Structures are given as C-alpha cells and as structure tokens.
Amino acid sequence: MELDPVIHAPTRLQIVSLLAAADEAEFAFVRDTLGVSDSVLSKHGSALEAAGYVAVRKGYVGKRPKTWFKLTGKGRAAFTAYVENLQRIVAPSGLSVVPDERG
Amino acid sequence: MELDPVIHAPTRLQIVSLLAAADEAEFAFVRDTLGVSDSVLSKHGSALEAAGYVAVRKGYVGKRPKTWFKLTGKGRAAFTAYVENLQRIVAPSGLSVVPDERG
DNA sequence: GAAAGTACTTTCTGAGATGGAAAGAGGTGG
C-alpha cells in the first residue's frame, strides 16, 4: 500500500498523468502545460527515466533539436499501481480519485 | 490545481483519509493502522492541527490518558478539494476503478 | 564570423520535510 515516491512528487505525478493520457509529448509542451521551468522539467524527466518509467527520445524537427517523453510499459504499470493504491487509501472516505467503471 | 502539501505527504494523506472515513479515531488506532511510530504520528497530528484540519481531543479512558483525532470542517473541505484536484490530474489518463465486489 | 538564439542539461545553493531514536513529561500501578 505504499505510494511510489517517484510518482508521488506533485510535478512528477502531473508529468506521468499527462504522458499516460498523451502517450508521447514534447518537452516544451509538457513544460508549458505544467508551467514549470526548463531545469525542473529536465531534472524530473531524468528522474523518471532513471526509474525506467519514461523513455526520452531525442530527434530533430527541421534542424532544431527536440526531446519527447513517453511512458514505458513499466511506467504505465507503476502509474496504474499508484492510482490503485491512492484509491485504496481514499476510498473508505467515500470519495474517489478515478471514475467508476460504470460511470 | 495545486495539491495541498499539508495533505499530500503520504502519511498525512493516510491519516486524513482514515479520519474522513472514521470520523473520530484514537491515537493508538491510527498509529497501529498506519504502522507508524508514536513520534511520527504525534508530529503529523500536530501539523494537521496547526493547519486547522484536525481537532485533537484529550481525555481519559478509566485512568489512562487518551488522544483522539477528528477532521474539522475545514479539514474535510481541504480533503475533498485535494481529491478533486487529484481527479483532475489523473482523469485524462482514462484510468477507472472497478467498483468493490461484495463479499 | 561574431553574436545571439534555441533547446535543453548540469551545477550550485539553500530551504524545508521526514523519519527514527532517545529523552521528557505527567500521571498510574505495584
């Protein structure tokens, strides 16, 4: 029933949630969507990559270097487990962090 | 869309969730349910009290001193808001939860 | 071709949180 600390940090939770929804996302898009600085996103991206939760792809758009983030299978599994754990913690209160399947 | 840091810390999230479900709970019950040390619970209890989220009641059972925790209205509102923010962050990922089976 | 810009990454720094151990505090029981 532990809450994975790699995912729990608010900024990383938002990054991982975004990637779980968007599949692959550009560095600048994530940075601007979350409203964080370059250095913060770079560091959290590296942390997620080090955990094996995110794959970082580098390439070019025209001649400009770009970076994309994408959840790995492991990252998706960790996110799912994280949300399930959250749900177990919160559910007894009658509230829910995710929609009911029959919603 | 901020995640209230007073609630977000894993141990406090568990305390607050427990209190949201149980209304009022004894110090020892919370400590044993969460598996934390006396000092940790005492400190988090004080932090939640300082934030106005939890009321700490002291009394006796027989001749032994006991402490009870209870969510305040403010604490309940903060918890509700916290869970709603969590939902907003997590919801786009499309995760859902299967309702509890009975039995 | 020097300067400025793009797209990050890394380093430096400093504040704050967290938890365990251990010592306290205040009362009860043997």
Place this chain on the structure above:
DNA sequence: CCACCTCTTTCCATCTCAGAAAGTACTTTC
C-alpha cells in the same frame, strides 16, 4: 521508589525540490 503507559519534543542525519546561473551543442542572424 521504580516501572509503565501515552504521548510530546528534541536531536540528528538524510533527502528532496526549486530557482538561478552556467554550460553544451548547434543554428540563425547581422
């Protein structure tokens, strides 16, 4: 008087996180 119960507080060592600034590696502009 000493041990025990129920916390509270202090001490300590670790970790994390954010922002600023400098660095890397090119590309574009003047």
